[in-house]
Amino acid sequence: MRTFDYLRAENVTSAIAEAAKPETRYLAGGTTLVDLMKLNVERPEHLVDITRLPGLDTIEVSTDVIRIGALAKMSKVAADTDIIGAAPVLSESLWRAASAQLRNMASIGGNLMQRTRCIYFRDPGAYSNCNKRNPGSGCAALEGVNRNHAVLGTSDACIAIYPGDFAVSLVAFDATVLISGSIERRVPIDEFYLLPGQTPNLEHQLAPGEMIVGIEIPHVAALKRSHYLKVRDRASYEFAAASAAVGIEFEADGRTVRDVRIAVGGVATKPWRLRAVEDALKGKSIDEAMLRTAAAAAVDGAKSSGHNAFKIELTPKVVARALMTVGDIA
Numbered sequence: 629m630r631t632f633d634y635l636r637a638e639n640v641t642s643a644i645a646e647a648a649k650p651e652t653r654y655l656a657g658g659t660t661l662v663d664l665m666k667l668n669v670e671r672p673e674h675l676v677d678i679t680r681l682p683g684l685d686t687i688e689v690s691t692d693v694i695r696i697g698a699l700a701k702m703s704k705v706a707a708d709t710d711i712i713g714a715a716p717v718l719s720e721s722l723w724r725a726a727s728a729q730l731r732n733m734a735s736i737g738g739n740l741m742q743r744t745r746c747i748y749f750r751d752p753g754a755y756s757n758c759n760k761r762n763p764g765s766g767c768a769a770l771e772g773v774n775r776n777h778a779v780l781g782t783s784d785a786c787i788a789i790y791p792g793d794f795a796v797s798l799v800a801f802d803a804t805v806l807i808s809g810s811i812e813r814r815v816p817i818d819e820f821y822l823l824p825g826q827t828p829n830l831e832h833q834l835a836p837g838e839m840i841v842g843i844e845i846p847h848v849a850a851l852k853r854s855h856y857l858k859v860r861d862r863a864s865y866e867f868a869a870a871s872a873a874v875g876i877e878f879e880a881d882g883r884t885v886r887d888v889r890i891a892v893g894g895v896a897t898k899p900w901r902l903r904a905v906e907d908a909l910k911g912k913s914i915d916e917a918m919l920r921t922a923a924a925a926a927v928d929g930a931k932s933s934g935h936n937a938f939k940i941e942l943t944p945k946v947v948a949r950a951l952m953t954v955g956d957i958a
């Protein structure tokens with residue numbers, strides 16, 4: 629059995645000071661971290677429990693910005709009536725994730741920091757060859773069972789998917805991650821997640837000891853008419869096979885696109901913004917045929933590893949269907 633220290637932090641400053649020690653992890657809801665410790669994937673020597681830090685569980689919806697604290701529970705944000713009214717995509721991407729029990733435990737900060745569900749990554753006893761867990765050791769998924777792996781943003785070192793849902797809607801709507809550490813800083817969420825390249829062990833911009841304290845989402849009009857479509861093998865308690873976070877703002881005629889936001893999940897190594905599809909739709913009057921044509925660009929550059937080829941066919945359909953929903957096209 630491996631031992632570790634446990635400390636409950638009283639405030640953000642003391643938590644950050646404690647987390648400066650090597651091999652330290654913050655403990656929020658524990659629904660990812662404790663799992664990975666049991667699997668011997670995460671092997672921290674120190675845990676800093678941040679669940680009781682004051683003031684980090686707030687939700688504010690103003691005319692300019694939506695601000696969510698890192699310790700707000702997934703279930704609380706999903707059920708917040710102001711969020712549901714202002715930005716359905718945020719609520720939907722949360723309540724379609726995991727299960728009710730998990731959402732009651734899990735925090736927004738922990739959700740952003742969840743790790744891949746690659747079966748080889750999660751099984752160090754059977755597979756030593758995982759570049760993410762054990763840099764330079766190879767990638768068992770390339771020649772293995774890779775139905776649930778990525779087709780976008782991959783490298784020859786790693787094809788693991790970023791599995792979360794909420795971050796997909798945050799990427800579509802240009803959220804900012806609020807970070808505390810030796811300095812306070814703000815990182816656009818699209819830059820927060822890193823592509824695997826030759827260093828899949830590096831997944832995000834957070835330096836050791838830094839803490840996510842919240843996120844901010846600009847309160848744009850397209851949020852009001854937004855949606856998260858998640859396609860998966862079963863209707864609940866399952867990660868996405870492919871998902872789309874979309875939002876649209878029409879001109880006064882109710883058909884011409886003034887602004888549109890699209891990102892996909894379940895198919896890429898990080899939440900994946902589809903700017904080319906957005907550009908193809910802006911200023912155009914939409915109907916089903918043109919949405920399907922534009923959505924084909926969703927998989928530009930996609931690469932199959934074998935079992936996951938179906939995602940290349942599925943993703944444009946998910947994008948088109950999500951856009952038809954927000955565009956009121958039957």
Ligand SMILES: Cc1cc2nc3c(=O)[nH]c(=O)nc-3n(C[C@H](O)[C@H](O)[C@H](O)COP(=O)(O)OP(=O)(O)OC[C@H]3O[C@@H](n4cnc5c(N)ncnc54)[C@H](O)[C@@H]3O)c2cc1C
Pocket residue numbers: 653654655656657658659660661662663698702724725726727730733734735736737738739740741742791792793794838839840841865866867868
């Ligand atoms: C069976 C199962 C099914 C799931 N299905 C889905 C799904 O369909 N969609 C989905 O999106 N998610 C899914 N999840 C993942 C779930 O949403 C995450 O486990 C959860 O959001 C993590 O939050 P937490 O507070 O429990 O994080 P923890 O487990 O406490 O922490 C996770 C990681 O984040 C770090 N961390 C936590 N808070 C902070 C912070 N504020 N700043 C910096 N680092 C921090 C921790 O150190 C740790 O490394 C599933 C999980 C399980 C177990």
Ligand code: SF4
Pocket residue numbers: 744746747748749757758759760761766767768769770785786787788828
């Ligand atoms: S896909 Fe990435 S996480 Fe999975 S085995 Fe390969 S290197 Fe490891």
